[in-house]
Amino acid sequence: MExxxxxxxxxxxxxxxxxxxxxxxxREPIADNGFTDRVLNALAExxxxxxxxxxxxxxxxxxxxxxxxxxxxxxxxxxxxxxYLGIFVRMWDxxxxxVYQVIAxxxxxxxxxxxxxxxxxxxxxxxxxxxxxxxxxxxxAFVILMILAVRRFFRIFEEKGRxxxxxxxxxxxxxxx
Amino acid sequence: MQxxxxxxxxAQVVTLGSERAFGQLVHAHQEAVRRFLRRLxxxxxxxxxxxxxxxxxxxxxxxxxxxxxSGFQTWLMSxxxxxxLDDERAxxxxxxxxxxxxxAAIDKSSIGINNISREASTVGFALDLxxxxxxxxxxxxxxxxxxxxxxxxxxxxxVITGMNENTVKSHLLRGKQNLANYLxxxxxxxxx
Numbered sequence: 001m002e003x004x005x006x007x008x009x010x011x012x013x014x015x016x017x018x019x020x021x022x023x024x025x026x027r028e029p030i031a032d033n034g035f036t037d038r039v040l041n042a043l044a045e046x047x048x049x050x051x052x053x054x055x056x057x058x059x060x061x062x063x064x065x066x067x068x069x070x071x072x073x074x075x076x077x078x079x080x081x082x083x084y085l086g087i088f089v090r091m092w093d094x095x096x097x098x099v100y101q102v103i104a105x106x107x108x109x110x111x112x113x114x115x116x117x118x119x120x121x122x123x124x125x126x127x128x129x130x131x132x133x134x135x136x137x138x139x140x141a142f143v144i145l146m147i148l149a150v151r152r153f154f155r156i157f158e159e160k161g162r163x164x165x166x167x168x169x170x171x172x173x174x175x176x177x
Numbered sequence: 178m179q180x181x182x183x184x185x186x187x188a189q190v191v192t193l194g195s196e197r198a199f200g201q202l203v204h205a206h207q208e209a210v211r212r213f214l215r216r217l218x219x220x221x222x223x224x225x226x227x228x229x230x231x232x233x234x235x236x237x238x239x240x241x242x243x244x245x246x247s248g249f250q251t252w253l254m255s256x257x258x259x260x261x262l263d264d265e266r267a268x269x270x271x272x273x274x275x276x277x278x279x280x281a282a283i284d285k286s287s288i289g290i291n292n293i294s295r296e297a298s299t300v301g302f303a304l305d306l307x308x309x310x311x312x313x314x315x316x317x318x319x320x321x322x323x324x325x326x327x328x329x330x331x332x333x334x335x336v337i338t339g340m341n342e343n344t345v346k347s348h349l350l351r352g353k354q355n356l357a358n359y360l361x362x363x364x365x366x367x368x369x
Contacts, residue, residue, distance in 0.1 A: 011350060015357035022360055023325040026306050030211050035226065036203045039233045040196055046234055071193070 067154065074150035078143055085139045094136035101133070183249040190240055199240075203233050206250055209327055210257050216322040217261050217315075220307035228264055232257040247336050251329070255337040258319065312359050317352030320345050325353075 011019070183205070189198035210232055214225035235256050243252055310318045319338055323329040331349070335342045 011353045011357060015353065018357055018360055018365060019325060019353055022306075022309070022356075022365060026216075026326045028212070030208045032204055032207055035207050035211070035229070036200050039203050039207075039230050040200050042230050043196065043199075043234060043237055068194075 071150070071154050074153075075147070078146050078150065081146065082143055085136075085143070094132040098133045098136060187240060187243060187249065190237075199237055202236075202249070206253055207233075209250060210253055213254060213322060213327055214257055214261060216307070216310055216326060217258075217319060219311050224264075228260050229257065231264075232260045235260065247333065251333045251336055254323070254327070254329070254333075255339075258337055309356055309359050313352045313355055314348075316340070317348045317355065320348040321352040321356060324349055 183202065186198040186202050189195040190202070207229065211225055211229045214228045214232075215222060218225045218228070232253065236253055239256070243249070247255075310322065313321060316338070320334055320340075323334045323337060324331070329337065331342055331345050334340075334345045334349075338345065340348070
C-alpha cells in the first residue's frame with residue numbers, strides 16, 4: 001500500500017478554476033461511429049477463435065440463432081399455455097374460489113372438524129373427480145415445471161457449449177456437422 | 178435512471194445472453210470508456226479504441242460477476258484501467274506511449290506560448306491536453322483524468338484504480354498542482 005506523503009489540502013482556488021476551465025474543454029463528445037458494432041463483431045469472432053477448430057463459424061452462428069429462437073419459443077409456449085388456462089379453464093375464477101376457501105378455512109379452523117373432514121376426504125378420494133381447484137393447482141405446477149424444464153434444457157447445452165470454449169453454448173449434436 | 182436502465186439491460190444480458198442488450202450498454206458507455214483510455218494513452222486514438230474494445234469484451238465475459246456494489250460505469254472503468262495496465266506490461270512500454278514520450282520531451286524543453294498557440298490552432302486542444310497530462314505520472318494522470326474529465330468521485334476512483342482513498346487524494350493533489358503549474362507556464366492563465 002502506497003504511503004500517503006502529501007498533505008490532504010485542496011489546490012489553490014485560482015489553480016482549481018484554471019484546471020476546471022481547461023478540463024471543461026476536455027469533455028469532448030465521442031461519437032459511436034460504428035464502435036458498438038465493432039465490439040459485437042469482435043465478441044462473435046472471439047467466441048469462434050476460442051472454440052474448437054472443427055466448429056465452423058457459419059454453422060455456429062446459425063445454431064446460436066436456432067438456440068435463441070427455441071429458447072424464446074419455449075417461453076412463449078409457456079405463456080400461451082398460461083393464457084389458455086386463464087381464459088378457457090377459468091383459472092382466475094378457480095384461483096378466486098381457492099383463495100376464498102383457504103381464507104374461510106383458516107378463519108374457521110377447528111381441529112376436530114378438520115380431522116373429520118380429512119378422514120371423509122381420504123375415504124372418498126378414489127371416487128372423486130378433479131375439482132376446478134385441483135385442475136388449477138395441477139395446471140400451475142405443470143406450467144412451472146415446463147418453464148424449469150425449458151430453462152434446464154438450454155442450460156445443459158449452454159454448459160456443453162462452454163466446455164467447447166463457446167461463450168454462450170450451442171446445440172452440440174448439430175455442431176458436429 | 179441510467180442506473181436502472183443499466184440494471185435492466187444487464188439482467189437481459191445475464192439471463193438471456195442478449196447481445197442486443199449488451200450493444201445498448203456498449204453504446205451508452207463507449208464515450209466515457211474511450212475518452213478515459215484516450216487520455217491514458219496520451220491521445221493514441223487507435224490504441225485507445227482497441228483497449229476499449231477489449232474492455233467491453235472482458236465486461237461481457239465477466240458480467241455474471243458484476244455485484245452492483247459500484248455503478249456499472251465504475252465497474253467498466255476499473256476493467257478499462259486493468260486492460261490498459263495489462264497492455265502496458267505486455268508491450269513493455271513506459272507509462273507513456275512513444276508519442277507520449279515525444280510529448281513529454283517537448284514539454285521538458287519548455288516550449289513557449291507562441292508555440293503552444295500555434296500547436297493549438299493546428300492540431301487542436303486535444304494535443305495540448307495530452308501534452309499537459311503527459312507531464313504527470315501514470316497514477317496522477319489516471320486520477321486527474323477520472324476526476325476532472327470523467328467527474329468520478331474519490332471513492333469511485335479508489336475502486337477503479339484499486340488504490341486507497343488517501344493515496345488517490347495525494348495523487349490528485351500533486352497531479353493538479355503540477356498541471357496547474359504547467360498551464361501557467363504555458364500561458365493558460367492569461368498572464369503570458
